[in-house]
Amino acid sequence: MTIATDQSKVIEGVKADHWTRIYRRMVMIREFEDQVNELYMRALMPGLAHLYVGEEAVAVGICEALRQTDYITSTHRGHGHCLAKGASPDRMFAELLGKEAGYCRGKGGSMHIADPATGNLGANAIVGGSAGIATGAALSSKRLDTGQVTVCFFGEGALGQGVLYEVMNLAALWKLPVIYVCENNLYNEYTHYSETTAGDMLARGAAFGVHAEGVDGQDVRAVYATAQRLVERARKGEGPAFLVCDTYRYHGHHVGDINREYYRSKQEEQEWKTKRDPIKNFAGWMIQQRVADEMALEEIRKNVRVEMKAAVEFAIAAPYPKPEEADENVYA
Amino acid sequence: MPELPARELTFAQAVREALAEEMRRDKRVCIFGEDVAEAGTPFKVLSGLVEEFGRERVLDTPISEAGFTGMGVGAAMTGLRPVVDIMFGDFLTLTMDQLVNQAAKVHYMSGGTWKVPMVLRTTLGATRRSAAQHSQSLHAWLSHVPGLKVAMPSTPYDAKGLLKTAIRDENPVVFFEDKMMYKLKGPVPEQEYTIPFGVAEVKREGEDITIVATSSMVQVALGAAEMLGKAGISAEVVDPRTTWPLDEKTLVESAKKTSRAIVVDEGYGRYGVSGEIASVIAEGAFYSLDAPVKRMGAMHVPIPFSPPLEDVTVPTEQAVFQAARAMCGKR
Numbered sequence: 001m002t003i004a005t006d007q008s009k010v011i012e013g014v015k016a017d018h019w020t021r022i023y024r025r026m027v028m029i030r031e032f033e034d035q036v037n038e039l040y041m042r043a044l045m046p047g048l049a050h051l052y053v054g055e056e057a058v059a060v061g062i063c064e065a066l067r068q069t070d071y072i073t074s075t076h077r078g079h080g081h082c083l084a085k086g087a088s089p090d091r092m093f094a095e096l097l098g099k100e101a102g103y104c105r106g107k108g109g110s111m112h113i114a115d116p117a118t119g120n121l122g123a124n125a126i127v128g129g130s131a132g133i134a135t136g137a138a139l140s141s142k143r144l145d146t147g148q149v150t151v152c153f154f155g156e157g158a159l160g161q162g163v164l165y166e167v168m169n170l171a172a173l174w175k176l177p178v179i180y181v182c183e184n185n186l187y188n189e190y191t192h193y194s195e196t197t198a199g200d201m202l203a204r205g206a207a208f209g210v211h212a213e214g215v216d217g218q219d220v221r222a223v224y225a226t227a228q229r230l231v232e233r234a235r236k237g238e239g240p241a242f243l244v245c246d247t248y249r250y251h252g253h254h255v256g257d258i259n260r261e262y263y264r265s266k267q268e269e270q271e272w273k274t275k276r277d278p279i280k281n282f283a284g285w286m287i288q289q290r291v292a293d294e295m296a297l298e299e300i301r302k303n304v305r306v307e308m309k310a311a312v313e314f315a316i317a318a319p320y321p322k323p324e325e326a327d328e329n330v331y332a
Numbered sequence: 333m334p335e336l337p338a339r340e341l342t343f344a345q346a347v348r349e350a351l352a353e354e355m356r357r358d359k360r361v362c363i364f365g366e367d368v369a370e371a372g373t374p375f376k377v378l379s380g381l382v383e384e385f386g387r388e389r390v391l392d393t394p395i396s397e398a399g400f401t402g403m404g405v406g407a408a409m410t411g412l413r414p415v416v417d418i419m420f421g422d423f424l425t426l427t428m429d430q431l432v433n434q435a436a437k438v439h440y441m442s443g444g445t446w447k448v449p450m451v452l453r454t455t456l457g458a459t460r461r462s463a464a465q466h467s468q469s470l471h472a473w474l475s476h477v478p479g480l481k482v483a484m485p486s487t488p489y490d491a492k493g494l495l496k497t498a499i500r501d502e503n504p505v506v507f508f509e510d511k512m513m514y515k516l517k518g519p520v521p522e523q524e525y526t527i528p529f530g531v532a533e534v535k536r537e538g539e540d541i542t543i544v545a546t547s548s549m550v551q552v553a554l555g556a557a558e559m560l561g562k563a564g565i566s567a568e569v570v571d572p573r574t575t576w577p578l579d580e581k582t583l584v585e586s587a588k589k590t591s592r593a594i595v596v597d598e599g600y601g602r603y604g605v606s607g608e609i610a611s612v613i614a615e616g617a618f619y620s621l622d623a624p625v626k627r628m629g630a631m632h633v634p635i636p637f638s639p640p641l642e643d644v645t646v647p648t649e650q651a652v653f654q655a656a657r658a659m660c661g662k663r
């Protein structure tokens with residue numbers, strides 16, 4: 001298969017309905033997150049949530065290259081990863097609202113969605129906290145010869161955690177099928193990454209002999225093409241990879257982070273939103289390539305909106321767990 | 333104690349035999365840690381395992397405690413049964429996030445969908461002249477965390493039976509071995525057996541005072557009981573064997589019977605396992621007690637190097653003997 005990230009070409013062998021699915025998934029994540037923001041504003045959601053709006057192309061581009069049985073680990077900003085790996089919005093909303101029908105029966109919430117059925121080993125609220133788990137899963141796949149690949153998602157803030165380098169070293173030594181996907185959205189919470197990250201990011205992976213590369217995280221086709229290549233390498237036993245995706249979060253660090261001017265300008269936000277929006281740009285490309293027309297895309301957006309509304313209503317109506325369940329599931 | 337025909341094995345041999353049997357029984361069981369393969373660990377506890385099971389299943393790791401403990405969690409979630417080796421209990425500090433925030437919480441946070449059947453073996457115990465960073469007994473820290481189980485064998489027999497149970501458990505288990513006990517010999521049956529968690533054992537029956545002791549302190553308690561016997565005091569020694577789950581019933585019943593209790597544990601006496609067990613007894617046996625429950629643990633200092641300094645930091649037979657005698661109203 002030949003891959004082109006050139007705007008004028010289609011990835012060979014990828015059919016129109018596949019591109020439409022990718023579009024739909026990105027729209028779904030954005031719409032999901034808009035609903036989460038609504039729930040917060042209407043004071044219907046306990047706690048906070050970290051929205052993935054603006055970063056959709058990363059999760060979707062990567063997960064499109066994975067099989068259902070492949071594993072992912074996710075982060076505090078994890079809704080996009082979970083949805084891209086196949087989680088259903090109704091049970092996700094239910095979890096965010098702390099309902100019994102949620103993926104974790106209300107015990108995990110926004111930052112801990114986990115789902116064995118879609119290979120989701122769990123979102124982690126410790127920055128860099130899932131690096132060990134992801135690498136251990138890759139060790140299992142290699143030992144048990146299952147052919148599975150694991151993707152470990154994390155923000156560039158996790159580059160400050162030593163455990164990441166411990167396991168990268170091990171993954172390289174043992175040639176484990178794991179891909180470390182760094183979503184560089186520029187900010188570790190409220191601090192620009194240039195204040196926290198010395199030297200060259202990619203060199204950090206390369207120093208261990210881990211295949212390292214960067215990609216425009218706002219271009220879903222480029223992410224997908226790169227992911228396909230890295231996943232194939234890993235599956236063939238060629239070892240781990242480190243992929244840095246340049247991206248941007250449109251909202252605050254969490255839903256309550258409204259006044260952001262002390263750490264980033266409105267102009268910067270506006271530029272990313274207008275010039276580098278992953279969904280709009282991909283839609284433009286689809287139309288230009290005649291993969292779909294504007295009407296078809298509008299139809300998708302409308303359907304997703306209806307689906308998300310229904311999912312939210314399901315979650316709002318769903319019952320809370322009984323207080324007696326608080327001490328269940330501590331031990332298997 | 334064993335009723336089956338038994339041979340004498342050292343504590344280290346019993347641990348190794350448990351691992352070898354479980355690795356033969358279940359191909360998913362694997363070991364990783366520093367110097368675990370050909371070296372068989374600095375204490376030689378694992379000698380011979382790599383020869384039988386190969387480097388696929390006995391994996392030498394870099395000196396990355398957090399990294400390979402975290403990998404143990406992920407491997408356990410996805411089909412292996414890892415036994416992670418942390419050379420000295422003091423190095424548990426490096427694994428804390430992996431144990432406390434990850435291993436202990438995965439099952440609960442996922443609403444019971446993922447499981448972490450992992451064992452982490454490590455050591456405790458002072459008096460090896462190893463100073464402050466190689467002598468601590470930090471089992472209280474882990475016993476404090478819901479989601480973990482903590483086993484503390486005190487004999488070769490218990491070490492083997494409890495380790496086999498730990499490996500078969502569906503939850504993360506932290507398994508503490510007293511490094512001073514590796515050469516201790518005791519009867520271990522030839523036949524297969526396991527010891528359930530949460531079941532204390534009365535190591536010696538008595539009438540006048542209960543000495544609850546864990547791990548390294550069980551031999552100390554038995555020595556003190558021997559001395560007490562000569563002084564006309566009949567001491568019962570009870571070993572909880574696991575600090576979580578904790579067999580509260582056996583502890584409370586023994587204290588009710590004898591009406592006095594001392595708890596001896598090598599962790600620090602303040603905010604520790606001895607305090608927790610003393611409290612369980614005080615709550616459960618209050619109306620039968622003739623004296624306040626006494627805690628005995630390590631002195632509240634970093635463990636010193638020099639022998640005359642180190643020796644006074646850990647409860648001794650003599651100290652337990654004297655404390656028990658005083659509680660029984662004798663001088």
Ligand SMILES: Cc1ncc(C[n+]2csc(CCOP(=O)(O)OP(=O)(O)O)c2C)c(N)n1
Binds near residue numbers: 077126154158185253
């Ligand atoms: C170990 C740890 N330290 C600090 C925090 C608090 N915290 C939560 S998110 C965050 C910033 C993370 O930035 P990054 O990894 O780049 O992810 P992003 O939020 O940008 O997606 C911090 C400091 C935490 N959750 N875990």
